[in-house]
Amino acid sequence: MSVPTFSPWYPRLFFGLLLLVGLWVVDDYGISWDEAIQRRHGRVSIDYAAEKLGLPPPALEPDWHLEDYQWANYGMLYQLTANLLELQFGWQDDPYQYYRLRHYLNFFLFWLACYFFYRTLRLRFPARDWYPLVGTLVLVLSPRIFAHAFFNPKDHILLVFYLINVYTLLRFLDRRSWSNLFWHALATGLALNTRLPALIVPLTTVLILSWEMLRERPFSRQNLWWIGAYLPLSVVFLVPFFPYLWEDTFRRLWAAFSEMSDFAWEDYVWLFGQQLFALDVPAYYIPAWILITTPIIYLLFLFVGGYAALRRTVGALKKGRLWQDGPGLLDFAQLGLAVGPILVVILLGSTLYNGWRHLHFVYPSLVFLLMVGVEYGRQHWARPQVQSWVLGAGMALTAVQMVYDHPHQHVYFNAAIQGEPLNVRFDMDYWGVGFRDAFLQLARQVPEGEVRRIKCETWPCKDNLLALPPEARKKLVWEDKWHLADYLATHFIWPGTRYYVRDRIDHYAYPAVELRPSGNLTIGIYNLKVPAKPQEE
Template structure:
């Protein structure tokens, strides 16, 4: 397929790209204080603190023991989250100290800002990746806009340090892999090793980058025999360098790198406990999810036009690949498209085939979404070609209409993102609020708890206000209190639902309405017709 030229003059590339990312950076600064605290962010920060204590005891034990909080921090052997690396957490903790963020509210605002800018860095490398693939900086910029313009991803870029940060790191790893495949040198090998090791240290699923590296270096050895020695040297350098980065950035591995990594990987593969999720109107165990759980969640949380162009891109890719597979693989573009297809379909089919535990929508597979967007860009590129050079007038009009529909869908999605702020994480595509509320999980992050607490304190002048929630959602309420101003936080008394004056719920494990015995509903939050929070007063 002939590659399109950029639609705009090359001289506009630098100012427009700078403007695009500059505006996103400004939005990050302006909006990062608007989001609540997700379910387990405090626990994940504690994981980083435990690792920091471990590092301090290794490097400066006497200085570490002089810290006022030293004795209150658990030891590494008592840490239950050792299966999560801390390459992102440790620098955040050092940054907190450097800027003097001590109160929990300031700490988590800082973390949300850094998380967004980390995602923004990954988005830039995705732009570079798309630009190189389509040889068009305008298509690359469009791809970045589609990715950040996906409502759930925009919102979670502020607080989902696990999945969105992993998406950023994994996308960077794919970018460095394409550079290595194009030009195997010791520099590209070390850059790719650093990106791969960092991705693994965010989530052990990052080992997929190692598999993709070996597989596609093997293809290059087959189709570019004159560079075999250079590829062999680069691979021989890349693999041990990756292992070194993984161990260096994950203190839990220091004493027993292989054994502890295998232990962490096994823990990641098998979820420690059972949990129920709301799926298609029923409470389903995460151990018994149907095969279509992830595809359905992907479809209902992605703007419709993006999905239609993804189907077009995947179909045209399959057509070219099956028509003349050997000739297709001989081209660098063909092998690169195969990489993107493997990036998307490989993890998806593995999760379906292995019946892996997934919960909270499809967030554990968010890292395949950039590949989804790349395949959608392929569909957009091909549709643009049909609109310009289609064989029939009707075909050209249909292609032009599809591109206009994409623009319209993008504009409407942006409008919804503004209207739903800061709850873009509640975006559903093509579903009414009533249907989404009945069929699927709502605010599974518990973010709306912050606004619920703020409302209670604004409408109750009592010096001490008793607030409770469902038994399983107590952590959500505690997290929400950490985002309050210190004076307001001191007024809140967190207690059991039976003893509380106010009951606050986000409907995570109680999707049905509450009985009148819980009290009178005095406040609620709705997003596009979906009730995500209620406050009851007894």
């Protein structure tokens, strides 16, 4: 199953256009809740690394030390890179620039991941030139995935390096060589340096090689040598970018894995109008979020692809194998890499956050299965051209919706969700990304030379306010005292505000700006200088 050379021009055109589109819209996206936190993680790590290397410590976070830091067990590859670039450009005191830098870096990494996803699909469909491009376009035209590619500094960094790691795994399985194993170990170390859930990839690697050893007669010593080299190499590539592991490496690494499986976040999430405790969400939580935030046409082909991959695996099991050929091995691996992490969090009862962003990293594997479904349909349906039109129509409608909702694709729901206002049934803009757009709209209402004071309910609101472009920043300032503020800015994360705005109680009756992508309220700015409407008894 060899990989042909690239076609001369259309992949280059596709990735060139994707890069241009991303650079064109990158400034439209706001600051997410985790960006300030992740920035601090990197600053604490830089101080620690400088101390251990005997360099003059920059003292970026003088009140913190990594060994006592609550999040010391997190890999810091992205955070270190972003902070070092920020220091290099001298932007450490300019929120507008240092957040902008991170958004550019985020999108570039996503663009790179799309390229590796294209290469992954080339491994699976070497004879069908257009399949890899269509699959890559499906990944891009996935509203929540696309939006998070700009502002998510944690979960989508994992998606990027997980996807690259999956590619190196499949490439190694397709063409066994020491050089391919080396690159796979490097990708594994980098993926584990983003988030430890990437552990599923080295586990899959070891399980596949071990399975081959068990079923081969005589015993395959080559696989044993590969496993023996792969695991230590992965650790070697993990440690340099993970300063906390520079001392007492294996004990701290074990502690990091233990904390990953037992992390407590004592807060609540919303789904279908229910307020759920994050430590005790139902088993259907993640599957439900995937089903309601993925375009319906994509889901249809995904189910077909999942069925085809499972059917192929069952057929191999009847012959005492897990796969029968090269494509079967790739499908089996991607099926496990897509479904495995979801099953793990369900079986372990893991703490889950708002939506399913923390498991976005499995989505490329789901798209891979979607393309397996496309192939299965063309082979088995009476009129294969129909499914091409159906998928094309679904992609076109999704693209139109993404343009219409821009830059708020992160609150996309598919057509299955109808009825009562979504902001009283689901977590919407829980990260506060839309504050930027709302503030820019408000700034346009303020006459030149005048200033308005904004009361924020959460820090993403303040971060977005401080990181506005200079011309808008002159008109809007942060105000902590209610009686001095002109406006209240909110993203309705507190239970009461969801219903107050629905019923237009108090200052929620006087909106200055309300963002409603696809008609669904996500962000509001309300006038506090208008007499409050009395609440009915």
